[in-house]
Amino acid sequence: MDMLAVERLTKSFGGLIAVSDVSFEVPERRVTALIGPNGAGKTTLFNTISGIFAPDRGRVRFDGVDITGWSPHRITALGLGRTFQNVQLFQNLNTLENVAAARYCRTGSGLVDALLWRKRDRADRREMFGRAAELLDSVGLGDKRLLMPGELPYGDQRRLEIARALATEPTLLILDEPTAGMVAREAEEVVGLMRRLCASGVTLMLIEHNMNVVMSVSDKVVVLNFGRKIAEGTPAEIERNPDVIEAYLGRDE
Ligand SMILES: Nc1ncnc2c1ncn2[C@@H]1O[C@H](COP(=O)(O)OP(=O)(O)OP(=O)(O)O)[C@@H](O)[C@H]1O
Numbered sequence: 001m002d003m004l005a006v007e008r009l010t011k012s013f014g015g016l017i018a019v020s021d022v023s024f025e026v027p028e029r030r031v032t033a034l035i036g037p038n039g040a041g042k043t044t045l046f047n048t049i050s051g052i053f054a055p056d057r058g059r060v061r062f063d064g065v066d067i068t069g070w071s072p073h074r075i076t077a078l079g080l081g082r083t084f085q086n087v088q089l090f091q092n093l094n095t096l097e098n099v100a101a102a103r104y105c106r107t108g109s110g111l112v113d114a115l116l117w118r119k120r121d122r123a124d125r126r127e128m129f130g131r132a133a134e135l136l137d138s139v140g141l142g143d144k145r146l147l148m149p150g151e152l153p154y155g156d157q158r159r160l161e162i163a164r165a166l167a168t169e170p171t172l173l174i175l176d177e178p179t180a181g182m183v184a185r186e187a188e189e190v191v192g193l194m195r196r197l198c199a200s201g202v203t204l205m206l207i208e209h210n211m212n213v214v215m216s217v218s219d220k221v222v223v224l225n226f227g228r229k230i231a232e233g234t235p236a237e238i239e240r241n242p243d244v245i246e247a248y249l250g251r252d253e
Pocket residue numbers: 013016018036037038039040041042043044045085
């Protein structure tokens with residue numbers, strides 16, 4: 001069963017076709033990696049799947065539901081969580097509050113509601129912060145819950161973003177470069193986290209430039225180049241695909 005089906009998706013900016021006629025499926029309870037050179041259209045594809053952009057053409061089906069053209073909020077509520085290539089955190093809330101605020105988005109809506117957590121009754125708050133603390137533990141930030149985002153090293157900010165996305169209780173979690181800026185040991189921790197999430201039933205999709213991460217965590221790899229899908233397959237198949245090698249290294253002439 002496929003958790004996500006992208007069908008002939010196209011998104012352009014003015015004259016630039018950033019995503020061109022792309023189709024692929026994301027199998028349930030598996031890890032699917034989206035790779036490709038800088039500017040290939042990976043983030044645009046994620047933004048079109050998650051409702052930030054409406055596609056020019058094509059459809060997106062999530063868990064059997066056609067979500068094409070839906071708002072990001074509605075798509076999140078249906079169970080699609082995401083992180084951003086440029087980390088997006090509430091800078092004036094501490095780590096724990098950042099996760100709790102995202103959790104409130106599960107039932108409330110938008111930023112203003114998210115910041116009104118103080119108005120909720122005590123039992124609600126206890127539940128909300130209790131769950132947020134568990135999520136921070138699960139991404140390895142349990143001892144940093146009172147720090148502000150700006151006080152965290154970059155790798156920790158990325159993990160905090162994952163905890164925020166998990167707070168929305170996603171069945172599909174899409175991560176845009178979750179290991180960017182991390183040293184090898186930190187990247188390995190994120191790989192471990194992704195494996196645990198997958199084992200707990202979450203379907204994962206990630207954009208990733210670190211090939212060690214791609215090869216070790218993915219069940220399936222989709223490759224974009226200049227907005228088009230040029231290959232898909234297992235990591236082993238992708239590694240030896242001549243079109244993929246050429247896209248990364250350039251033609252050998
Ligand atoms: N909001 C936008 N407005 C105009 N052009 C955009 C916009 N977002 C992306 N682009 C362009 O679309 C193309 C694809 O960009 P995108 O960010 O999707 O690539 P990417 O594969 O995520 O690259 P990277 O690996 O560097 O993150 C690029 O040429 C980029 O300049």
